[in-house]
Amino acid sequence: MANQEETALPLAQTPLYHLALELKARLTSFGGWEMPVQFVGIGQEHAAVRTTAGMFDISHMGKFVLRGKQLVAQLQNLVPSDLSRLRSGEAQYTVLLNPQAGIIDDIIFYYQGEDNDTQQGVLIVNAATTSKDKKWLLQHLDPEQVELQDISRQKILIAVQGPQAVAHLQNLVEADLSQVKAFGHLETKILGEPSFMARTGYTGEDGFEVMLEPEAGVKVWRSLAQAGVIPCGLGARDTLRLEAAMALYGQDIDDNTTPLEAGLGWLVHLDTKGDFIGRDILEQQKTNGVSRRLVGLQMPGRHIARHGYQVLSEGKVVGEITSGTLSPTLGYPIALAYVPTPLSQPGQTLDVEIRGKTYPAVVVKKPFYRAKNRLGK
Missing domain, CATH: 3.30.70.1400 (Aminomethyltransferase beta-barrel domains)
Known part of the structure; x- marks a missing residue:
């Protein structure tokens, strides 16, 4: 049998990889790619997106x-x-x-x-x-x-997010970005180069995701950096999305979770469309209810519930943490977990086992954080 080193595929690198090296970013393996996990620090990068503007290389998508x-x-x-x-x-x-x-x-x-x-x-x-x-x-x-x-390898994606993200981008593009609503998109030129721009993101803040040719993307990245937009890595992307209670595939949702269990019922339009794969199961769950739900948990102190930690009620294991962190914006630990539906109501008290000890947690409404005066809505 071949050893793991012989069979392992080399990590892919995005066209912006050399820019991460220039900035001495800390790198990590993610989804088969070698990606920056942080540049100046997760806390600073997180704060930049919440208060001014940050940008992410998401070309791996x-x-x-x-x-x-x-x-x-x-x-x-x-x-x-x-x-x-x-x-x-x-x-x-x-x-x-x-x-x-x-x-x-x-x-x-x-x-x-x-x-x-x-x-x-x-x-x-x-x-x-x-x-x-x-x-x-x-x-x-x-x-x-x-x-x-x-076109996964032909185009790059840059996510520019934060209260000042649109203003920074507006200086580089021909189109009037104020006319683009949330989840709207358009084709326009940025620094004179063709691009696809969408008012979407994964941080809970306003901003755009920009798709363009690699060479043009390098120019855009450098221009935004010179204007003061902070390069951000996967670490801040994870804390930002968790504060906004946005699901991470492979942790919070997967092949064994349905959208109704995951709190994504707003994506299920049973009344307005015909047949689709999985419809019969969702109809049953809609009629009978689901046995478990993905909930938000808030914990006192600074004990962080990590992925895979057990959730207990009255000493019995009832669920498992899917994502957890110490919220940089809120200052306390937050987490997502699947628990039985009877235990999923806000205000429900539970426990989380952390290194052999149990710590209290309370079910709270999602998202944990909602941007004030978010543009594009």
Whole structure:
């Protein structure tokens, strides 16, 4: 049998990797990629996004261009959300489902409208699931109706997030970004280069995600850095998204969790669309209720509930932490966990086992943090 070193694939690097090296970023392995986990420090980077502006290299994420006369109709069968409601320039956060209504991945579909009877859109998926998602899509989309182009390695993505993010970007682009609503998107030029820009993000703050050619992306990154936008790594991205109670695929949601269990019921449009993979399971859960729910937990002191720690009620194990951190913004530990539905109401007291000892936790409403005066809403 070959040893692990012989069989392990080398980590991929994004076109912005050399910029992370220039800044002496601390690197880590993530989803098959070598990515910066922090530049100046997670706390400083987190604070920058909450108070001014930060930027993230998210080029590792999967990027598909989809075209076809029946594009929306074909995708409708794969997700629980009603994509027929989208107009050109709008987007939908949703999930790909397996027959058990488990989440294959959480995705964003950006609908770019119809031209000469051909519909087009951009699909952004998670880095670690790009191959899995592509295989699933090719298995379930009619090749005579839909063409899928994988541009994951051809384009880069930069997420610019924070209260001042739009102002910084506006200095570089031709279009009036104030006219773009939340989850809106457009094609425009940035520093004279073609780009796809979407008012979406994974931090709970306003901002844009910018997709463009690698060489142009390097210029944009350097220009934003010179203007004072703080480079941020995966560490701050994780604490920011957790404060906003945004799910991380592979931890908070996976193939064995349904959107109703995960608190994503707002993505499930049973009343306005027809059949889709996993619909029968979601109909049963809607009628009978779910046995467990993903809840937010707040803990006193500074004892942090980490992924995999057990959740207890009256001394019995009832659940497990999926994500947890010491919230830089709030100053106390927060976590997400699956617990039985009867124990999921805000105010419910529970315990978390940390290194052999139990510490109190209380169920609270999500998100833990909500941006004030968030633009684009």
